Amino acid sequence: MKAFIVLALGILLILVACTVEKPSLPTWDVDLAIPLINEEYFISDLVDSVNIVIGDNQVLHLIGSGEVDTPEVGTVEMHPNLDEQVPLISGMDITEEIGFIDSGGSAELSYGKFSSGIMRIRFSNVVPQTEELRITFTDISTIDGNPLQVTYDDNEEWQDIDLTGCVIGELDSPDILTDLEVSIFASSSLPDGTPLALFDIELSGALLFEVFQGILHDFEIALNNYSSSIDIDYPSNVDEAITLSDAHLEIDVTNNIGFDCEFIGFFEARRGDVVERKQIVDPNGNNYRISAANSEGAVVTSLIFDEGLSRLMQIMPESIQIVDAMFLVDSASGAGTLRENDTLVANYVLDAPFRFTLHESPVMVEDAIKINISEDNKEYISEDLQSASLEFKVWNKIPVGGKVKAYFSVDEEIDPEDSLSYAFYKEIEVASAQSAPDWQNDLEPLVLSKQELDFFSGEQIYLKWEFIFEASQGLVEITASSADFMAIKSTLRGKLRINGSEL
Amino acid sequence: MKKIISFAVISIMAVSAFATPSAKSFFFADSYMLRANGVEANYWNPAKLSANNDSDIWLPLGNSGVQISNNALDLDTYNFFVSADTLNAEGKERILKDMDGSIDFNSTANISLIGVTMGNTAISASGHFHGKGMLSEDFLRLALYGNTEEEYRFNKDTNNASALSYIDVTYGIGDIIVPYIPENIPQIKAGFAASLLTGIACVETHKFDVLFRSTEDEGASLDSDIELRTGVLGAGFKGMLGLYSEITPWLETGITVDNIAGFIKWGLSKDIIHYYASADSVYISNADTDIFTQGNERYKSGAFTTNLGTEMRLAALVKHKYATLSADWVQGFSNTVNSSKVGRLSFGAGFMPTPFLPLSLGISLPNSSNPLKVSYGLGLKSKSSEISLAIQSYDSLFPGYKSKGISFGTALRIWF
Numbered sequence: 001m002k003a004f005i006v007l008a009l010g011i012l013l014i015l016v017a018c019t020v021e022k023p024s025l026p027t028w029d030v031d032l033a034i035p036l037i038n039e040e041y042f043i044s045d046l047v048d049s050v051n052i053v054i055g056d057n058q059v060l061h062l063i064g065s066g067e068v069d070t071p072e073v074g075t076v077e078m079h080p081n082l083d084e085q086v087p088l089i090s091g092m093d094i095t096e097e098i099g100f101i102d103s104g105g106s107a108e109l110s111y112g113k114f115s116s117g118i119m120r121i122r123f124s125n126v127v128p129q130t131e132e133l134r135i136t137f138t139d140i141s142t143i144d145g146n147p148l149q150v151t152y153d154d155n156e157e158w159q160d161i162d163l164t165g166c167v168i169g170e171l172d173s174p175d176i177l178t179d180l181e182v183s184i185f186a187s188s189s190l191p192d193g194t195p196l197a198l199f200d201i202e203l204s205g206a207l208l209f210e211v212f213q214g215i216l217h218d219f220e221i222a223l224n225n226y227s228s229s230i231d232i233d234y235p236s237n238v239d240e241a242i243t244l245s246d247a248h249l250e251i252d253v254t255n256n257i258g259f260d261c262e263f264i265g266f267f268e269a270r271r272g273d274v275v276e277r278k279q280i281v282d283p284n285g286n287n288y289r290i291s292a293a294n295s296e297g298a299v300v301t302s303l304i305f306d307e308g309l310s311r312l313m314q315i316m317p318e319s320i321q322i323v324d325a326m327f328l329v330d331s332a333s334g335a336g337t338l339r340e341n342d343t344l345v346a347n348y349v350l351d352a353p354f355r356f357t358l359h360e361s362p363v364m365v366e367d368a369i370k371i372n373i374s375e376d377n378k379e380y381i382s383e384d385l386q387s388a389s390l391e392f393k394v395w396n397k398i399p400v401g402g403k404v405k406a407y408f409s410v411d412e413e414i415d416p417e418d419s420l421s422y423a424f425y426k427e428i429e430v431a432s433a434q435s436a437p438d439w440q441n442d443l444e445p446l447v448l449s450k451q452e453l454d455f456f457s458g459e460q461i462y463l464k465w466e467f468i469f470e471a472s473q474g475l476v477e478i479t480a481s482s483a484d485f486m487a488i489k490s491t492l493r494g495k496l497r498i499n500g501s502e503l
Numbered sequence: 504m505k506k507i508i509s510f511a512v513i514s515i516m517a518v519s520a521f522a523t524p525s526a527k528s529f530f531f532a533d534s535y536m537l538r539a540n541g542v543e544a545n546y547w548n549p550a551k552l553s554a555n556n557d558s559d560i561w562l563p564l565g566n567s568g569v570q571i572s573n574n575a576l577d578l579d580t581y582n583f584f585v586s587a588d589t590l591n592a593e594g595k596e597r598i599l600k601d602m603d604g605s606i607d608f609n610s611t612a613n614i615s616l617i618g619v620t621m622g623n624t625a626i627s628a629s630g631h632f633h634g635k636g637m638l639s640e641d642f643l644r645l646a647l648y649g650n651t652e653e654e655y656r657f658n659k660d661t662n663n664a665s666a667l668s669y670i671d672v673t674y675g676i677g678d679i680i681v682p683y684i685p686e687n688i689p690q691i692k693a694g695f696a697a698s699l700l701t702g703i704a705c706v707e708t709h710k711f712d713v714l715f716r717s718t719e720d721e722g723a724s725l726d727s728d729i730e731l732r733t734g735v736l737g738a739g740f741k742g743m744l745g746l747y748s749e750i751t752p753w754l755e756t757g758i759t760v761d762n763i764a765g766f767i768k769w770g771l772s773k774d775i776i777h778y779y780a781s782a783d784s785v786y787i788s789n790a791d792t793d794i795f796t797q798g799n800e801r802y803k804s805g806a807f808t809t810n811l812g813t814e815m816r817l818a819a820l821v822k823h824k825y826a827t828l829s830a831d832w833v834q835g836f837s838n839t840v841n842s843s844k845v846g847r848l849s850f851g852a853g854f855m856p857t858p859f860l861p862l863s864l865g866i867s868l869p870n871s872s873n874p875l876k877v878s879y880g881l882g883l884k885s886k887s888s889e890i891s892l893a894i895q896s897y898d899s900l901f902p903g904y905k906s907k908g909i910s911f912g913t914a915l916r917i918w919f
Contacts, residue, residue: 018578018903021586028590030649035722037788393719489719492787496649500588 027500029386036390036490043398044480051232058479060354062232062313064320069345070221070327073257075115076212076338078102082203086184088123088133091192095138097179098201106217108176111169112209115340119161119203123152126197129189133197136183140168152197163207174335176214210340216259219329221344223265226321233366234271234316241361241469247313247352248306251280251322253290254345255299257329258337260292263303265325267350269317276312277323280305290327290344292336313352320350354478358400358469368412368462382457386495390446394430395439395487398478401432401470406463408455414464422464423455430486432470445493525629526568526613529912530880530893531851532865534831536818537747537755538851541918542618545625545675548745548759548818549694552677554622557887557918561618561627565915570611572897572908574874575602579904595647602640605661609908610634616670623678623694629671633840636664645715655715663708664731667809667840669739669767673698681746691748702737702767705809707840709775722784725795729778732804734769741765741811755820762842765811773804812842827853845872859884863893874898874907882914889916 043060046052055061081103086096102108123133133152140148143165150161169177188196249267264287268277280303282288290301312320327344329336373381407414409422416425426446455461478484525546528535539547541559543566576584576598584590584598611633618627639661644651677694684691710730717723742763749755780797813836820829829851835842849867856862865878877900880893890913897908 019582020578021582024585026584026587026590026594028595028647030647031651032649033651033717035717035719035786037786038720038722039788491719 025498025500028498029495030498032492032494032496034492034494036492038489040485040487042480042482043478043484044482047480054480055351055353058481058484060478060480062352062354064317064350065348066226066321067345067347068223068226068322068325070223070343072340073221073338073342075208075210075340076107076112076216076219078107078109078112078207078209079104079205080203080207082180082201084201086182086199086201087195088184088186088197088199089192090130090186090188090190090194090196092184092186095181095183097181100139100177100180100203106219107212108178108215108217109169109209109212110173110176110215110335111167111171111211111213112207113167113211114163114165115208115210117163117166117203117207118205119163119201120158121150121161121202122156122158122200124156124198124200126152126156127188127190127195130196131187131189132185133199134185135199135201136185138181138183139177140166140180142166158200167211169213172213176335212338213258213335215331215335216329216333216338217331219259219338221257221261221327221329223322223325223327223344223346225323232316232318234318235363235365235465235467237361238363239314239316241359241363241467243357243359244310244313244352245355245357245475246306247309247350248304249280249309249348249350251303251305251346251348253301253303254347255290255293255301255327256297256344257339257342258293259329259333260336261290261327261329261333261344263288263290263325263327263346266323267305267309267312267348268321268323269312269315270319270321271315271317274315276315276317278308278312280322280325281307283307289332292333293342309350310352313350322346322348355475357475358402358472360402360468360471362416363467363469364416365465368409368414368464370412371456371461371463373456373461378457381453383499384497385453386450386497388448388453388492388494390448391491391493392428392443392445393439393441393489394443396430396436397433397483397485397487399433399472399476400478401430401435403427403429403468405466405468407466409462409464410458410460412462414462416464416466424452432472432476434473435470439487525615526566526912527891527893527914529568529570529895529910530863530865530878530891530914531829531853532849532867532876532878532895533833533847534818534829534849534851534865534867536759536816536831537757537820537829538827538853541620541916542625542627544677544694545618545627545673545696546629546743548747548757549625549675549677549696549743550679550692550745550747550757550759552620552623552625552675552694553692554678556620559618559620559625559916559918561615561629562915562917563616564614566613566615566629566913568611568613568893568910568912570609570895570908570910572609572874572910574605574607574898574907575599576606577601577898577905577907582904590647598647599640599643602643605637605639606643608634608636611910624674624676625696626672626674628673630668631671632666632668634664634666635840637661650715650717653716653718655713657711657713659708659711662711662713665705665707665840667705667707667767668703669737670701670703671698671741672701675743677745677747689748689750691746694745694747696743696745698741698743700737700739700741700765700767702734702739702769702809704733704735705737705767705769706731706733707809708732722786723782724784725780725782727778727780731776731778732807733774733776734772734807734809736771737767737769737809739765739767739809739811753822755822757816757818757820759816761814761816762811763813765813765841767809767811769807769809773806774801775804776801810837810839812837812839814842825855827851843872845870847873849876851878861889861891863891865895869898875900876910877901878910880912887917887919889914891915 080100135150137148186196265280266277288303291299405427407422407425415421536547542561544551614630616628675696679693681691681693709732712728714726743761745759747757778799782795816833818831831849834846851865854862861882863880867876869875874897878895882891893912895910896902896906899905
């Protein structure tokens with residue numbers, strides 16, 4: 001019995017001597033490799049069909065377009081300053097011509113429809129034996145189509161004849177009306193040749209024509225001013241990093257008036273306070289001429305203009321417009337027709353192909369991006385993530401390469417020149433298609449230390465991008481075919497801390 | 504002791520592949536076929552039920568045992584893991600170093616309910632719980648090191664769990680002299696036992712297919728398809744045939760075939776619980792889209808049967824006045840919840856330094872599927888009763904910090 005107790009106690013002693021710890025998990029780190037991205041970014045995805053389009057040979061083009069027009073041209077004004085007195089003699093039945101010339105010399109009429117105008121007439125010193133006095137203006141027709149006619153009706157006062165709605169001259173006549181043809185008939189009981197009365201006619205006020213045919217001298221039609229925006233967020237300094245090769249402007253002028261005319265104007269590009277202006281003239285330095293509308297309607301004249309335009313586009317404009325512009329109907333325009341409601345419309349397209357020279361100059365995206373991280377993820381980053389590394393592979397088929405720098409800060413104002421304005425930055429360098437035609441597998445990974453990771457658990461995080469292009473050897477051209485893309489594969493490698501806990 | 508039990512609770516998973524028929528076998532590291540007498544012979548070799556022996560009774564809970572073990576973690580490593588503040592690369596390797604493709608957990612519990620012998624027959628009832636589980640080494644490497652490989656594939660071979668609990672009511676008859684044995688050959692006795700099994704509950708891994716890939720070109724993908732089959736209340740049967748011969752007064756040999764036509768058919772509740780998750784070509788850059796599908800569903804299953812694999816056991820026992828030596832070889836014919844095709848050899852020794860103080864020692868040799876098991880037991884014996892206590896250590900000669908498992912067994916026999 002004693003031995004049994006001794007042995008039993010011996011076994012119990014062995015068991016009791018073994019300490020079994022309370023179950024709990026220790027803390028350890030695991031390495032995670034998480035696929036981050038595997039994408040192909042095609043140049044053609046940049047095409048918005050508005051400001052960026054694909055042109056000939058698949059070349060990408062920056063496009064700015066707009067439309068400007070004139071107000072309705074309104075009435076043509078003439079000032080004949082006519083003041084004639086004609087003695088009326090018994091038995092008179094004759095035709096006379098009265099001069100009808102614009103005193104200012106700005107218009108020569110062959111046909112017109114009055115928008116407004118007053119003709120003043122008066123019969124005076126009429127003898128009592130007068131039977132009939134009748135004046136007919138053969139060149140002027142009333143609204144009902146009959147020649148304008150005035151007769152004596154015992155009124156010897158001045159009379160105003162409203163010419164509104166009347167027409168003068170013959171429609172589409174090639175002849176300029178320099179005289180008004182007037183038929184005069186006078187009869188009385190007195191012998192023929194006896195003076196019967198005096199007839200006065202005055203056209204001293206302005207005659208306004210809603211339809212005018214003839215010749216105009218220096219008739220100006222001003223263009224309204226509309227600017228057109230180019231909806232592209234250019235990074236700052238991009239104008240220093242890129243020198244555009246060429247650009248051209250095409251203006252299609254739709255002319256509804258029956259005169260050809262001269263186009264006078266400037267093309268202006270603005271970006272902030274920076275303004276570039278270029279006069280729109282042909283290669284010889286002359287103003288373009290716009291063809292007249294014809295019998296079939298409006299005629300479109302295309303103006304191609306490229307001289308010096310790349311200098312305008314070089315500022316990477318936010319808006320473009322045609323300014324200080326007008327159409328001028330001048331002596332060289334010849335005879336034509338103009339209606340009160342006629343307008344001219346100019347549609348313009350500014351076209352800058354993506355053909356440029358790259359310079360190794362930093363380009364900064366204007367605004368810092370605020371990074372929003374949920375509180376849960378902040379805690380996760382702060383407590384669990386020990387380090388992280390982004391590994392990249394890039395296949396760049398675009399003839400543009402360079403460095404991309406990401407600046408991180410707690411402040412929105414990030415200045416790469418001021419190291420105090422940001423917490424840290426990371427950069428990756430991607431070679432252009434010319435420098436590295438195949439997959440670039442040896443890119444330096446972006447490594448984030450624990451201290452840098454902890455930055456992302458802060459209250460506010462801002463990111464600002466900076467690009468420094470690889471200087472090009474001459475011009476590069478960006479095309480948007482299916483072979484123009486940048487493929488990126490990336491894996492996030494992180495060291496994750498598994499925090500211990502009691503079970 | 505509470506600490507040991509807590510260790511057991513942590514480790515517990517499903518069934519032992521070498522389920523012990525009764526707790527007393529713990530005393531001899533499973534080398535027990537020819538040592539079992541009385542009610543225990545019902546489970547070990549019914550041929551040994553003999554009318555010449557005293558009547559024997561089992562009392563509830565008197566013969567009970569519990570066993571937990573695993574193949575990779577000893578107590579020292581466990582303590583290291585749970586008490587370490589941080590785990591470095593050296594510590595991780597310490598945990599993984601003994602895993603041979605997977606970490607396997609086993610647990611068994613046997614509880615006697617009642618039993619009595621009547622002449623050369625016996626009737627008994629006992630309860631059994633078996634549990635085992637496997638988790639592949641790759642799974643643990645993934646948890647400890649992260650996804651350092653591009654692809655991880657997990658299947659049922661190395662990732663599974665199952666548990667089975669049932670009660671048997673066994674009737675055995677023995678001491679049947681095999682006829683037509685030539686006189687110059689020692690007498691051979693036969694016996695058989697039939698067990699009606701009442702299944703309490705079972706759960707088993709029906710399907711386990713998990714594929715996780717993470718590559719730069721294809722993104723991260725997960726395809727997980729796991730099914731657990733559960734059953735509640737079932738009925739079954741198993742039979743045992745045994746032969747036994749006392750070749751000389753000091754040498755016995757025997758052979759048994761257990762689990763003949765053994766099965767439990769689950770009837771009352773048969774469910775399949777399906778867990779699934781899938782994601783395809785996931786990149787962080789598109790993680791905000793609805794790319795992850797997961798869920799679980801439970802549906803009724805058709806009736807299913809848990810087969811109990813047939814095992815053959817060969818044994819020899821050498822007897823002496825003060826000591827006995829035994830050897831048992833067990834060979835299963837299929838890999839089932841209770842059997843293994845990998846055979847195992849165990850040796851047992853009993854000592855009687857004094858008539859009332861039996862001591863036991865057992866050792867089960869290790870192989871590819873079975874760890875080294877070493878048992879120590881002692882008892883207190885009187886003319887009509889015996890009470891015993893045994894402890895068994897896994898993969899270590901002595902129970903302690905290097906043990907990868909432990910068993911406890913108690914035995915109470917009363918005879919008259």
